[in-house]
Amino acid sequence: MPDDSTLPMTAWTMAVVKPIADLDDHALVVEAVAGNRDAFDVIVERHRRAVYQVCYRFVNNHEDASDMAQDVFVRAWRGLRNFKGQSALSTWLYRIAVNVCLNRVSAKRVPNAPIGEVDGVEDTRIEGAAQAMMREERAIAVRRAIRSLPPKQRATLIMRTYHDMSHQQIADVLGSSVGAVKANFFHALSNLKKILGHKP
Amino acid sequence: MTHLTPDEVIDAVDGLLSLDQKAHLSECPECRRQVDDVSSALAEAKQTSVPEPSPFYWNQLSTQVRAAVAADASGNGWRSWLRWQVLLPLGGVAAMIVALMIVLPKREAIVIAPEEPIAHEAAIAPDASGDALELLFGEFDLDTAAEAGVLEPGVADRAVLELTAEEQAELTRLLQAELTRSKS
Numbered sequence: 001m002p003d004d005s006t007l008p009m010t011a012w013t014m015a016v017v018k019p020i021a022d023l024d025d026h027a028l029v030v031e032a033v034a035g036n037r038d039a040f041d042v043i044v045e046r047h048r049r050a051v052y053q054v055c056y057r058f059v060n061n062h063e064d065a066s067d068m069a070q071d072v073f074v075r076a077w078r079g080l081r082n083f084k085g086q087s088a089l090s091t092w093l094y095r096i097a098v099n100v101c102l103n104r105v106s107a108k109r110v111p112n113a114p115i116g117e118v119d120g121v122e123d124t125r126i127e128g129a130a131q132a133m134m135r136e137e138r139a140i141a142v143r144r145a146i147r148s149l150p151p152k153q154r155a156t157l158i159m160r161t162y163h164d165m166s167h168q169q170i171a172d173v174l175g176s177s178v179g180a181v182k183a184n185f186f187h188a189l190s191n192l193k194k195i196l197g198h199k200p
Numbered sequence: 201m202t203h204l205t206p207d208e209v210i211d212a213v214d215g216l217l218s219l220d221q222k223a224h225l226s227e228c229p230e231c232r233r234q235v236d237d238v239s240s241a242l243a244e245a246k247q248t249s250v251p252e253p254s255p256f257y258w259n260q261l262s263t264q265v266r267a268a269v270a271a272d273a274s275g276n277g278w279r280s281w282l283r284w285q286v287l288l289p290l291g292g293v294a295a296m297i298v299a300l301m302i303v304l305p306k307r308e309a310i311v312i313a314p315e316e317p318i319a320h321e322a323a324i325a326p327d328a329s330g331d332a333l334e335l336l337f338g339e340f341d342l343d344t345a346a347e348a349g350v351l352e353p354g355v356a357d358r359a360v361l362e363l364t365a366e367e368q369a370e371l372t373r374l375l376q377a378e379l380t381r382s383k384s
Contacts, residue, residue, distance in 0.1 A: 037269065044265050048258055053250045062253060066261060073265040074272055142248040161245050167210075182207030186238060193241040 025089040033081045040080070044073050047090060050163065051097050057158045058101040060147040068104060072097045087169070094163060095173040098155045105151045145195040152176075153188035160185055204231045213239050 021042050023031065031039030051072050056065035075096050083092055146154060152174060159165040159173065160181075167181045174181065204212065204221065211217050212225060212235045225231050363371060 037266070040269065041262060041266060044262050045258075048261050048265075052253075052261065056250045062251075066253075066257075066264075069261060070264050070268055074268045077269045078272065138244075139248045142244055143250075146245065146248075157245065161242060179207050182210040183205075186206035186210050189238040189241040189245075190234075192245060193237045196241065196244065 026085055029080060029083055029085070029089065032077075040077060043076075043089070047093050048073075050090060051093055053162065054094060054097040054158060055101060057143065057146060057162060058105070058154060060143050064104070068097070068100050072100050075100065087172075090163075091165065091169055091173075094159060094165065098159065098173050102151050102155060141196065142192075145192050148195065149188050149191055153184050153191065156181055156184040157188040157192070203228065204234070209234050209238055213242060 020028070020031070020038055023039070023042070025043070025046070028039045028043050032043060048069065052065055052069040055068040055072070056062065059065055059068065072093065076093060079096070083089070146157060149157065155174060156170055159170045160167070167178045170181045171178045204225065208217065208221060209231070212221070217225065225235065
């Protein structure tokens with residue numbers, strides 16, 4: 001029987017020693033690139049919620065968000081060998097997600113409602129407490145307002161507000177300057193304020 | 201000092217203004233209003249969560265991704281060919297094939313070229329003359345050649361007249377041999 005202590009500590013031997021679910025993102029990527037689909041399953045399990053939320057905030061409906069989240073992970077699988085670990089895996093996945101969202105938005109050409117002319121709330125989810133209902137209605141209004149923003153403003157707002165990405169990281173994702181990201185963020189929040197100001 | 205620019209308003213929200221900018225902000229109601237608006241919109245956006253899908257959804261998403269990845273890996277196997285490790289050798293083989301296609305006809309020409317003198321010699325060698333003429337002209341007679349503009353009318357007559365007596369005798373012998381062969 002071979003002495004395991006003499007083996008180099010590769011990702012494979014780490015996987016033997018540690019359960020695959022305990023590996024960090026980098027080791028999982030190494031495993032997945034080597035063809036281990038179980039490792040990729042763990043990556044999906046770890047990041048699916050965040051990726052889905054990026055997509056949901058972009059399109060504001062479950063069906064499209066789910067479809068896009070799936071697309072994000074398939075693209076991630078295809079491009080995994082290009083991931084060099086210079087950023088966190090989550091940042092890399094957000095980048096793919098934002099690109100999928102921007103592509104989808106431009107492909108569908110969903111007309112954005114003019115700022116300040118967003119329709120009233122349609123969802124009439126009924127909850128026990130009136131306060132909870134009002135809060136939920138307001139949340140729906142905010143999500144709809146975000147969805148009505150121009151795509152780059154929307155992407156900037158989502159990444160900055162909900163995923164704690166720095167201006168520099170967002171600039172890297174969008175391929176723009178930090179100044180442009182800040183300006184986009186400013187306009188996104190100003191427009192949001194304008195829209196929500198009409199729906200107190 | 202001029203009003204804060206949009207990115208400076210964001211810096212103000214992030215608490216990153218310089219002393220000069222802070223001083224301006226404290227004195228400028230317009231800039232303060234902008235910073236307040238942006239801050240309140242940000243606070244409201246932060247409070248808004250995404251509706252939580254069904255608890256069963258997450259495993260369903262994982263299953264869908266697994267199936268899509270499997271389909272992508274098997275169904276789109278051609279993608280694995282689109283790598284330089286594969287394309288480079290393939291390109292080399294393709295280049296070799298193209299090079300061979302260019303070179304091979306030249307080699308054939310080299311092989312055929314020595315046969316032309318043989319055909320010419322065949323005109324002198326009686327036993328090979330018929331084959332050589334047929335090889336050179338086949339069904340192509342002088343009238344056809346003249347019509348096609350390959351030969352000028354009367355050029356064959358002039359060529360015969362310019363032959364020496366010995367050559368004319370040889371030509372006569374060849375023609376008679378050809379006539380005999382065609383009759384038989």
